[in-house]
Amino acid sequence: MATTQLSDVFVADYYAALDPVNSPEKTAVYDSGIVTRSPVLDAVASNGQGTAEVAYWQDLDADEAPNISNDDPDDLGEVGKAAQGSMRARTLFLNKGYGVADLTAELANSEPMQHIRNRFGTYWTRQWQRYLLGAARGIIASNIANNDGDMVIDAGATISAGAFQDAAFTAGDAADQFGAIGVHSVVMNQMVKQDLIEYLRDSEGKIILATYLGKPVFMDDGLTYSAGQYLSVFFGQGAFGYGVGTPHTPEELQRKPDGGNGGGAEVLWERKTYILQPAGFSWAGSNTLNQSPSATQYAAAANWTRVFDRKQVPFAAVISGTATAP
Template sequence: MGVTTQLKDVFVGDYYQTLDPVNSPEKTAVYQSGIVVRNPKLDEVANNGQGSSTISYWQDLDADEEPNASTDNPDQKGKVGKAQQGEMQARTLYLNKGYSVADLTSELANSEPMQHIRNRFGKYWERQWQRRLLSSARGVIASNIINNGGDMVIDAGATISASAFQDAAYTAGDTADQFSAMGVHSTIMNQMVKKDLIEYIKDSEGRIILATYLGRPIFMDDGLTFGKGQYLSLIFGTGAFGYGEGSPANPVELERDASGGNGGGIETLWERKTYILHPAGFSWKGGTSTNETPTYADYAKPENWARVFDRKQVPFAAVISGTETP
């Protein structure tokens, strides 16, 4: 009778971390679209162990200040401007997940469920990563409606239209060309398909690998609702999110419980992540404790975000569609 080789027999933490997972944030179409940019400064913040940190930035020079007209009068002094700094709060996320397998399960299944878990962990984190991204985008749009008069949002009425997306992009004025990707609910995607607004990128075998609108990648997420019976379509610009990774003390760990399963034995594979996914132009106003990492719902709350950039500098826009029901 053969003996099942378990993960504990081959697990070496340092080696495990060098293996590429099936998927990771860096490999997603969201990341490749350019709306997420990894920032070494955010890596430093993610590693400071503070939970939340203040990030200073230089504001752009005020182009509304007219330059001086030169003269030959030595006593006439030109007016000078000054560079000003602003600041925002960025939130660090401390996350972990473990999956367990009973020894008996491996024996009865005559397979390697723990290896399957290892192979799929990357996909799990990718999905978590994208949920955080879209939740924070929902939060900043909701904050914009409440605090900035909705100057980043277009109400399209009952159904979506190409003109609504165009109008949303031009809420950014002459920086409207900054937008490079979109996120929509499946209902909105269906409406766009029916109106022939979608183009598809295919691989060499003709399989669809990416849906696009005007060359922009489109991602579906059925969490993109807004009130009852309404949908929120999001438009992102290049660098819409800053991304930073920290280094947990024990990024991966295999836990062995010999007494689990009534003595049959249980293995649990743990992965831990520390990272920042911060929307450009907004400051985090929520909790700062390292023991209270915000949930998806926290990220989507308008009271947890405040815009600190001028509208044109913020790479977000949105379209609300559908009919609100009481």
């Protein structure tokens, strides 16, 4: 079991407070506002079943023409019906513990456990970002495999304005639903060189937001599709819904008096029950209760099935770059 040891901290004659060394991993896409909490998914996350069917009402079929009124009492008008559909949501049951030996804290003259407490929230946000990017790759791969790639444009080696516009218009007249774009830094660099990016600045001239066609552009190096390929994704409002359940014991401090060869140790555990559901797609993977999928499994095409019409799905994507052999 991994634990914080003497080798993990700086030990010198004089000790000072240790500032945390934060990971460079960003969570720009997850923090961009495309993830919306859903009371329905909260309820699913709390039911303890692992997976659940989430029902929704289909829109009324506009292809059914209205009846033409007349004065014949025996001429009965045709009656349409409202239909329901469903999608399957998968609950994630996750946990993580970080350990500290008492001697480590004593010699470091600081509180590594406090540092762990302070950073746990960021740790989980980074996990949700990885699941989100995994789901984005998974639903795009599913779309290519099962829906003739009607949400995806292959831009070839280098991104272009035409590829972005073609991707948005895979949604036809619903192309205006997209409110944000996530790109890899390599793609952002190409966009900057092609003068595709505009910047919003504050009163002091500092850049506060990069935009393309008036849409915020968020840069995150997690947006890869495969080796050598980058995934640029258009997101609509509510592209992902999330729900939160309540684990039986959400936080727990485990005391290990025999840890550190009797010097003492403790482990801080956090447990999460969480759902992250891409709009318009149903989970088609394993339903085994005690084997929650990993972020890598979220990226598998076979684990997602689209259940909405193309125009109702708030995703579009551009794949660029040149795939390299593994």
